[in-house]
């Protein structure tokens with residue numbers, strides 16, 4: 491496949507945009523080479539600036555769960571745009587999507603919309619601190635909750651991909667209030683809590699992690715966190731920016747039957763437009779301005795175009811819950827095919843999967859936390875695999891620390907092509 495025009499566009503972009511991208515993980519720095527510039531996309535396929543068709547396993551890092559240019563979303567946005575694009579005033583559609591989200595997601599009464607997952611998680615932590623009157627937060631090494639200062643401590647995704655899990659610019663004053671725990675290690679969390687008695691406002695977690703590859707919570711881990719929070723007056727925040735409206739209509743709370751105090755959303759909830767949100771019971775959400783003292787705001791929060799895209803997406807998922815099973819079946823089929831290929835070619839590997847989130851780690855060691863994910867990634871095998879797949883028209887997340895996201899527009903023929911490409915790629919690993 492030729493990528494001449496993408497490379498030329500990348501050279502131009504780098505003159506006026508830092509690193510040529512508006513988000514670091516797009517830059518291919520981890521895997522090497524120049525990033526692909528996309529021209530348009532439809533269904534399961536990307537069409538790049540050199541005319542190549544690629545099967546997409548990123549789907550904009552999660553939002554495009556029904557495939558690109560999903561007609562009901564496109565129609566809703568076009569229709570809305572004709573009536574004005576932003577008002578800075580309340581609109582009925584914000585109430586409509588809020589009512590639907592509250593209906594679909596367990597344990598929430600109210601929701602506040604913002605413009606990104608970062609904003610959602612940042613606001614959720616401020617709300618937890620304001621509601622409990624405590625300062626410290628517990629996050630997990632390898633989890634990524636966006637680029638707000640409090641989270642860039644041993645963060646996953648792009649932060650670890652570029653070796654800056656603790657970003658410069660985050661002050662020691664901020665960092666001291668972020669306590670770092672090990673994913674899937676309840677004893678470690680209990681120890682941190684007992685060493686910081688009555689100081690911890692919240693535990694924030696990706697309940698199914700997606701930013702160190704896909705990592706599943708061990709049996710009892712999430713409920714164990716719930717119990718520790720109940721025993722210590724700590725709020726449990728599920729960062730469902732990735733998992734929300736993807737793993738099930740009600741997200742991980744529904745899938746695993748564990749109750750969070752605050753839930754954050756992004757990606758799917760916006761149907762591909764900039765939307766984040768955070769939600770909780772009324773008692774907690776009533777602390778938020780203008781009802782309560784915890785301030786949070788945004789010029790474009792609840793933007794009508796973004797709400798139209800999100801509402802069209804959620805309405806479809808609410809009316810067609812079979813999509814989640816279809817996605818899970820397709821991902822299980824891909825998992826089985828990849829495993830057969832790696833075993834046949836004697837490739838050391840571990841595949842983690844929950845619903846339509848899947849990741850391949852080139853290590854025999856189970857990947858259960860940041861350390862084991864990093865050990866697998868350091869070998870560089872993924873980078874060879876990535877480029878071989880790309881040369882065969884399969885577009886994976888350009889980092890070993892990311893999860894692949896499937897969309898329901900993928901056909902079983904697309905999956906077979908992907909498995910066949912992995913068979914070819916495996917011969918060079």
Ligand code: KE4
Nearest residue numbers: 513551606607608634635636647731732756
């Ligand atoms: P955004 O601010 O990028 O919308 O969301 C931050 C965020 C919060 N929580 C979780 C669990 C997330 O996965 C994310 C963002 N995910 C990355 C991909 N791993 C976004 C891609 C990027 O940074 O460009």
